[in-house]
Amino acid sequence: MIVPNLVPESPLQPLRDPLLTKHGVRLSIKRDDLLHPIIHGNKWRKLKYNLVAFAQSGKSELLTFGGAFSNHLYASAAAGKIFRIPTHAIVRGPQLDEYNPTLRFARACGMRLHPVTRIEYRQRNCPEYLEQLQQRFSKAYILPEGGTNAAALKGVAELAQSLPEHQFLACATGSGGTLAGLLSGHTQTQVLGIAVLKNAEYLQQEITQFQPQPNRDWRLLCDHHDGGYGHFSPELWRFCQWFERTHKVPLEPIYSGKMMYALWQLIEQGYFPDGSHIIAIHTGGLQGRMGLRYRGLIEAN
Structure with missing residues (x-):
């Protein structure tokens, strides 16, 4: 028997960092990588x-x-x-x-x-x-x-509805399903999708078709793909390693790592107004690091 509420909600982890203090913003991570021990994110x-x-x-x-x-x-x-x-x-x-x-x-x-x-x-x-x-x-x-289909969006919408007050909500965007689902359940301010592949502008139309209220405030940022889907720079991987050491949050450089690296750059650039609370969705995908190690793209721990 399949039980819809088998898995409890994931925690929301606030971060403390000099960069956030300098720019007067709060950043919390929705730890969906902890949602289920195997089927997470x-x-x-x-x-x-x-x-x-x-x-x-x-x-x-x-x-x-x-x-x-x-x-x-x-x-x-x-x-x-x-x-x-x-x-x-x-x-x-x-x-x-x-x-x-x-x-x-x-x-x-x-x-x-x-x-x-x-x-x-x-x-x-x-x-x-x-x-x-x-x-x-x-x-x-x-x-x-x-x-990604209508049933999937319903599940992602629940994530958005579970969140406390915030001004910005961010997620990595591959197919657009997670972003569309967040829009389906989101009732607050701006939703940011960090595209992880090159030439992702076409996703704007697909996301609009999926999400039921196209007047929601959202943006798809297409300049943070770091070389395209499945590609990443040494700088991005070093950031992921630093982030895990400093904030105890594991990242992979294909999805959530790109999203967090993009947010870090946007904060440095002053994208978010003083006093903003940003929530970043950690969409899991950490099993992907096994494949990256297997192909020799990152070092084995």
């Missing part, structure tokens, strides 16, 4: 009501999509193991590395992996391709890449 938020919808759908399996190091694939596999749901993943391939830590975990959870070419993978949102998959996996509830 925005992945649990997005999966929560999708699991309810799955239970109501009459389907008996779950099918989703992801790259070889996908946080969503990892979380979906874990959810399948925990709730005893057979899971499948269409994986961007065409060949799978048997030693990839994300894929090894997924397989250990019982997920069946179906590698496809990059050309075929690009069809993952095409109605005709989805219909073919539905015929092939007739027992499966199909979940989009990243888990």
Whole structure:
């Protein structure tokens, strides 16, 4: 049985730092990386009501999509193991590395992996391709890449509704689902999405289509991608390491690390008015550091 309120709310951690004092702002981190020991961050938020919808759908399996190091694939596999749901993943391939830590975990959870070419993978949102998959996996509830759909937004909206008074709310933005969900539940001031990929301006339209009240005050900042999705500079990684040492908050340089680094620069530049309270959403994704170490992109601890 899938229980919607299985996981309690994550803590809100206030930071103390000379930079914040200098600019007269408060910064708190919503520690969604602590939301669930395995399915943490925005992945649990997005999966929560999708699991309810799955239970109501009459389907008996779950099918989703992801790259070889996908946080969503990892979380979906874990959810399948925990709730005893057979899971499948269409994986961007065409060949799978048997030693990839994300894929090894997924397989250990019982997920069946179906590698496809990059050309075929690009069809993952095409109605005709989805219909073919539905015929092939007739027992499966199909979940989009990243888990973003109407059910996912409902879970993220609850996060926004749980927060205390603040003037700015920030999150890392990949597909736009988390930002759209925050807008769905947010009733206060400006919401900032820090785009983690290059040329992310197209996400503005997708976010507007997802979130129901387009007059909400929000901005998508597209100049903090640090080289594009999956890329990061030595400076960004050093910042992540410094931040963890100083504030005891672990970061990875693909999502939350980029978001926090961008916020730090915006604070230095005086973007936020004196007296502002900023809340930053830590969307988890820390399992991704295993993949970065595996590929030699960061050092092993």
